Amino acid sequence: MEPPRAKRGRPPRTVVSARVPTVTPSAAHLASVRTPLLDWYDRNKRDLPWRRTKDPYAIWLSEVMLQQTQVATVIPYWERFLARFPTVLALAAAPLDDVLSGWKGLGYYSRARNLHRAAQEVVSRFGGKLPSTAAELLSLPGFGRYTSGAVASIAFGEQAPLVDGNVARVLSRLFEVEGLPGDREREATLWELATLLVKGERPGDFNQALMEHGATTCRPENPLCLLCPVRTGCVAFRKGRVDELPPAKVRAAPKKLTLALAVWAHADTLLFARRADSGLFGGLWELPAAEVDEDATEAETTLRLTGALGAGVKLEAMLGTVKRQLTHRDLTLRLYRVSGPLRPTRSAAFQELRWCTPSEAATLGMSTAMQRALEAAMTALK
DNA sequence: TACTCGTGGGC
């Protein structure tokens, strides 16, 4: 079809749609990247446990765990989790509490809640078998564009693109893609490039090659350009712009969050509470916590804890403070030994209350922050 | 759109 021609006497329309890529690579440029990168991957890929399996469930699990989490951290979690929940059916049938326990310490706990929900949907909607296309996967909880493309290409061989932090950096440099992380036009360009590149043989390996290259060679700082298999096709390398692309993302300063924790001992047990499913540490167990002002008085703290537990509380002693740095939270946990006339067994502020011995508590799903607080409390109580 | 949601490694 002939392209529309600008009418005489009228300036041609300038296309500024955000969906039009600003980079239009030639077929030769694409080929100069695809083949060497795939060859490089075959020779240099790391021996990672999820690269030894073809089980889509196991691959899916690895992709979820790897979201915003480093490979070395994930490996032992992946192996333990798979041993505990070896199939989609086993995961779907397990109580959420057990799933969160298996995720304990890995962070971003909504991943575990969504994984569990998705497993149940795979059973109810797809007969227990993970669907094989990115479009279908996208409809499941916890499957965004990245994870859908990753599972579809790696586990099922679909020519589905993916863009993660590594791929964004690699493609930004190779094709000189401008713009800040989060910029719509930039994202559209990166996905368009990934879509063009993944077409061909072994799409799953090619996607992993892009990520592996970013993780090991085309690193954020001190990239190893002299060892790069595609540097001759890299626009940023040719122009000396490797250090400028991509620009660093601007991160908001962490906000302060202060929690008062009730350390309520009875016999050989402590009182524990399970948080609401949404929000920070959703669904996890904790020493019952209430948010307080940074400069809260003891009276205010008493009021907050009483309100949270729905039972009168007396502050007996300040046992210590645990500080914890999250990505966007500056967390302060204040430990108070408390007592009260009536020992609560349920409360409106929590999903569940439970009196547990330390060994029972060890099996509960609990954040690392709370784990540290619990250790501090046990030490102080001795 | 911009914010929320954890953790440990590396420098």
Add this chain to the structure above:
DNA sequence: TGCCCAAGAGT
């Protein structure tokens, strides 16, 4: 040490 950030998704 303090600060950077890593195989993103949900709202």
